[in-house]
């Protein structure tokens with residue numbers, strides 16, 4: 001049997017879709033931020049969304065996670081139509097995300113941050129919060145164990161009792177991922193996960209995503225500006241420019257695609273930032 005870790009990128013890219021977005025258009029007044037973009041995330045694959053500044057990547061991401069509404073088009077997760085559902089419903093159905101700007105509770109410990117994320121999934125209701133029942137105590141214990149397991153998995157188990165704000169930048173990013181994993185997602189969306197990391201942290205992060213994919217049964221969608229991270233991690237890359245999908249393929253196809261080179265460098269070769 002082939003495990004996820006043994007799959008070649010090509011096999012992973014050909015797996016059945018875990019998520020598909022069909023003909024997504026998003027308009028802000030007169031501005032078309034995303035124009036008729038279709039896209040799939042194959043099961044247990046790493047897919048990256050790249051493009052110059054203002055290409056529409058974040059807008060597209062926000063539509064997938066329910067933060068923005070589509071003007072038209074459809075998003076399907078597994079076999080469920082999730083178009084324009086509210087973010088917590090989409091998260092509950094198996095799509096978790098991290099944010100470009102870290103969103104942690106600085107004055108809570110790392111473990112507490114993960115447990116807060118888990119809270120929506122605990123079964124005990126308000127009654128059990130007032131009257132501590134055996135079920136509630138059991139759930140708390142399980143939540144604690146699962147939080148510790150996730151912190152170990154992302155490599156910051158030894159900081160479980162530290163305040164989130166006292167962690168290094170790279171470790172805060174790891175904590176964000178632990179919080180997202182607490183939702184037991186089938187699709188994990190990472191918005192510029194290496195932003196602000198130094199080269200060593202980025203390299204460690206790349207290894208970590210390889211492990212994530214090998215050991216957790218999930219697909220990853222990445223918005224990332226660091227091309228070496230994108231090229232090392234992605235089974236498939238989708239390129240947006242000015243709201244349009246201009247290319248899609250494996251790292252080698254994208255590296256050599258004329259339209260992509262032009263979108264990044266401009267016809268005259270004057271650099272646009274990635």
Ligand SMILES: Nc1ncnc2c1ncn2[C@@H]1O[C@H](COP(=O)(O)OP(=O)(O)OP(=O)(O)O)[C@@H](O)[C@H]1O
Nearest residue numbers: 028031033051052053054055056057058059060274
């Ligand atoms: N809430 C909003 N209201 C109005 N315009 C918006 C909104 N969000 C994004 N836009 C516009 O939509 C376009 C696409 O922006 P978006 O942030 O999705 O691009 P991006 O590819 O993520 O860029 P970056 O790499 O700089 O983050 C831009 O012209 C942007 O100004």
